[in-house]
Amino acid sequence: MDLMDEQRLIAGCKRGEQWARREVYEKYASAMLSLCVRYVADYEAARDVLQDGFVKLFTRAEQYDGTGNFGGWIRQIFVNTALEYLRRQNRLETDAISEDLKERNDNRNFSPGKLTADDLMECVAELPEKLRTVFNLYAIEGFSHSEIAAMTGIQESTSRSQFLRARQLLQQKVSLLMKNDHAGKK
């Protein structure tokens, strides 16, 4: 989609045009459903979050001032909607992780083999709620720990330690999956 088409879509959404909404939905729905599943883990709940996110997007389209990337603005709305859902479910209650985890960049030679994105999605879905949220925000969306602290209401140090814990667990799950896959092939 070129810039002209995107501008046309944005203008149409701001006017509440149905055709523009439909095009935006078709363009972004699949990627946003994946994002929602990544945050809330439950597929049916993710569908609800996806719908809420689009409704929010269409009803607040006039708030997009055009200064940033439209796709990024949409992504931000869905991340926010997913976090709201988790808050309503009280799944983001903060409790400090007692383990004193030290960051160890001991995965420089990490080789995922033939592990697919769907496999990784399953591993991420198995992470505890709070760890998964911090991992998604930090590793996938690219927020800093101070930003994550502001968004979720946890301490920055907690965000840091939760990310380390999440990554450690995820690596274990990925390694296990790879081993099983390797054993299955043998």
Add this chain to the structure above:
Amino acid sequence: MQEKNKHTNEPDAFSQWARQQLENHELPVDESLWQGIEQKLAPAPKRRIPVWYWLAGGVAAVVALMLLIRPYYTTQTTKDIAQTTLSREPVTKSAAVSSENPARLSGVPAEDDILHPAAQADASGSAGLLNSQKVQLTRQSTPVKTSQTVSNQKNTLIASASTFSTKSASTSTSINTIIDNKRTETTEKEIAAVAGETPKKSEVKPAVTDKQQISSLPDLSDYPEAPSDEPIANKKKQHLLLAANVGAGNGLSSIGGGLFFESGAMSDAALVNSTSVRAEYAADIKEADYFNEVQHLPPVSFGLMAELPLSKSWSVESGLVYTYLESRFTRTANPTGTGHLKLHYLGLPLYLKAKLWHDPTWSIYLNAGPMIEKGLQSVYSQDIDYTWSITHTDVHSRIEGLQWSLNGGLGVNYKIQKALSVFFEPKLTYYLDNNQPMSARTEQPLVFGVNGGVQIEL
């Protein structure tokens, strides 16, 4: 959205790989998802009626109520009579008058000719009925005005106001007679005398002259019974009272704690009734316990009340009362945020009022009774600061259900003028738990308040 790779430290290889895998990952969607979105985007079926429409309607209803009730009281209490009290001597039933000039009285409503026996009795200061009276009346030669009342006159007569058209067509004189409509004793002489005319020779009786004394009234024993045989002396002058009042209150346990009180342990009352809010907004509305500071401002109300006297000491009050409630919420932890909830209610009270003591100027009374209130509108605004963005939410919604309360007060009334008084009324109100949005009432259902206002006697 955040700039990519915004981390202060470069992510590790595993995280980079995970990001590459998941950032643009997609899952298939079906048509039902889009249909669900379309449904949620459909406009709300019910049109909101602005608060001021409700208020205007309420005021109109009170005014209409007053107009409906007032005629009854007018009948009971009006003492519009002629300025003249007529001196009459007994007259025989003068068929000649009506036969001589029947047109004279034609067009005059029969009821208007009536001088009710009971009314006459009242005028004479006796509890007896007319047919046992001999009333000495004097006549004033000056034509009288129809609208003059006798509230300041002594020896006045209670009767409906009546209007005659006399021979002198230009003289439209209002008199109040004390003659039953079935009687024809209202002689032409009397009418003519009031109109300043000279009686005709053909008339049966000589004209009544000014200051002429009447030794007796005609025998009225054959008059039909009065519509009500209740002795008039027992009928007290009862006036409908209309009051405009303003009131404010506060939770009983917070009295002395300043203008507003801060809620400690919060009830489970919701900020906004989620069933009356469109789905896309409901998702944004925080629960009350999301905020760590809550302030409830004292409810403020004003109303129009009508008081209907039942007896010397008892009366009932009702009317319409509008109440405004406001609460403020603050979250100091990250992400910081504020909320602002405004509720509008319209209430219908029904109080029983007992006068404890009174003198011509002061009176002290007790009143008590229930009030039912309907929430007109809830207006909730919320700002949550996520640092990277501030989410602002405005929700205008209906308030489901009804709020019941029990009220009791001790009031003081001070009469400034004959028909105008002011009152001050400390009161206690208990609000029942009726699943209403969070407010000062839901947090502290027992409220101490003060009412004040003006009262007009109609």
